[in-house]
Amino acid sequence: MSVFRDVAAWDEPDESDRRLDVVLDRWAQELLTRMEQPYVLMVRSTWQTEYLGPFPHAMAAAAAAEDELAGNRVLPPEEHVAVRLIPLVPPIADES
Incomplete structure (x- = not known):
């Protein structure tokens, strides 16, 4: 054994x-x-946070995230953005 x-x-x-x-x-x-569920992107910089989407599925959101991050190459480090994929889930019904 x-x-x-x-x-x-x-x-x-x-x-x-x-x-x-x-x-x-x-x-x-x-x-x-x-x-397969819808997503939004949260794009954060030093000065602001914005939400993009909704995207119909994770692959579409990931492609948009890649586009957003590609812009970091031309920005100084202090202006780089961070991107997060956020799944959109239906609200949970209140059972009370």
Whole structure:
């Protein structure tokens, strides 16, 4: 028995593999869901913060972020902008 399997030493190897497959499948599905939801960009500089978008999915937002960051090359370091992708999620209904 390997020392790396101590956490689930009572499991059969096939059972541990199936559990790992389930976890990885759920994780991959969550990532795909996040990629397909709308995003906005938050662009921050020393003097201001602005929001751009919404973008229909993460790839469109990432492309816009690349465009924003490309401008940093011509700016002095103190004027560089920081860009953050922010997912837009539906509001949670108040159940009270």
